[in-house]
Amino acid sequence: MGKGHVRLADVAKAAGVSQGTASNVFSRPDVVREEVRERVLKVARELGYGGPDIKGRLLRAGRVNAIGVAAVEPLTYFFDDPWARSLMTAIGEVCDASGTGIAVVSAMNEERLAWNINSALVDGFILLCVEGGERLVELTRQRQLPFIALALGIEDETIPAIGIDNVAGGAAAARHLLELGHRDIAILSIGDVDGLVGMVAPERVDPEMEATPRDRMHGYWRALAEYGIPREAVPIQGTLHDRPSTLTAMEALFSSANPPTAILAMSDKVALFAMQWLAERGLKVPEDVSLIGFDGVPEAATSLPRLTTVAQPFAEIARRSVTAILENALPENHEALDLELVVRDSTAAPRLP
Structure with missing residues (x-):
């Protein structure tokens, strides 16, 4: 008999006990006499039996208490x-409070995607950044477990989703700078489209940008229009949401004849890269340049100066999404949560000429 094919029934037969007794040795050892328990375990080792299939047992129970x-x-x-990282921390805190486990699943490898989704021992899925991940949604649906999408980038109303109001958040960020008196404002966008690195014309935003940067851009434009500033008057520098492209974008903005007095960064990550670039060139924030980010990650509160940002409600997103899975109480429509403008030290009125 091959060791990989040994069953509990084989162990019970070889040890001269019932299958129920053999099962108790592994699941309820306290109810089995010590000499019987030792004999069954000895036979199991000799036959190469490692114990019952935990996955099968949990699936038969109908719940595994993991997301x-x-x-x-x-x-x-x-x-x-x-x-x-901030979102995972918030999800982890909610799961800790309920004694729920977390399984992190990578969908990067297309060939392994179906296996990764189908083999995950979970009660449901939280999907991050679904734009471009239609296959991920399809496979999750086929698994017939509850799932909820965060940072949804597609318009399918049949996908249960919790997100944020990026348009309102973008408008709040731009309005803050405008109320301080800034008029020479530039935008650092985010994305993963090579063609949107460098100067981006406004007419390319709607057809080419992903949903999140597109909505934040429209929020910026909404507030700028309130102050009579046309979108064409505000330069957009595209980044790949990384340090090299952000530094290149900053070089372009500040080598122009009319450098900005304030920058709208579409993420705290990009804003902090921009802040480093300014410091390395002796430009002070906010005395020379005001800088506002988006997301409200912990690093924004500890930078020098502390970064003004539009903060996402990570704790509430996590609470709602975990509860939706554990209680199978998925939202019927897309839910958009409110954001908070957190004013710190990186924004101030422009320097007088």
Whole structure:
């Protein structure tokens, strides 16, 4: 008999006990006499039996008390990206409070995607950044477990989703700078489209940008229009949401004849890269340049100066999404949560000429 095919029934027969007694040795050892328990365990070792199939047992019970978190990103994304890290921290805190486990699932490898989703031992899934991840949604649906999408980038109303009002958040950020008196404002956008690196014309925003940066852009434009500033008057520098492209964008903005007195960054991550670039060139924030980010990650509160930002309600997003999975109480429509403008030290009125 091959060791990989040994069953509990084989162990029971070889040890001269009933299958129920053999099962109790592994699941309820306290109810089995010590000499019987030792004999069954000895036979199990000799036959190469490692114990019952935990996955099968849990699935038969109908609940495993764990949630899967999946993204169309490499696994390092969950640890390297400040937004993903903040969200995972919030989800972890909610799960800790209820004694719920977390399984992190990478959907980066298309060939392994179906296996990763189907083999995850979870009660449901939280999907991060669904734009471009239609296959991830499809496979999750096929698994027939509850799932909820965060940072949804597609318009399918049949997908249960919790997100944020990016348009309102963008408008709040721009309005803050405008109320301080800034009129020479520039935008640092985010995304992963190579063609949107460098100067981006306004007419490219709607057809080419992903949903999140597109909505934040429209929020900026809404507030700028309230002050009579046309979108064409505000330069947009596209970044790949990383340090090299952000530094290139800053070089372009400040080598122009009319450099900005304030910058709208579409994420705290990009804002902090921009802040470093300014410091290295002797430009002070906010005395020379005001800077506002978006997301409200912990690093924004500890930078020097502390970063003004539009903060996402990470704790509430986590609470709602985890509860939706555990209680199978998915929202019927897309829910958009409010954001908070957190004014700190990186924004001030422009320097007088």
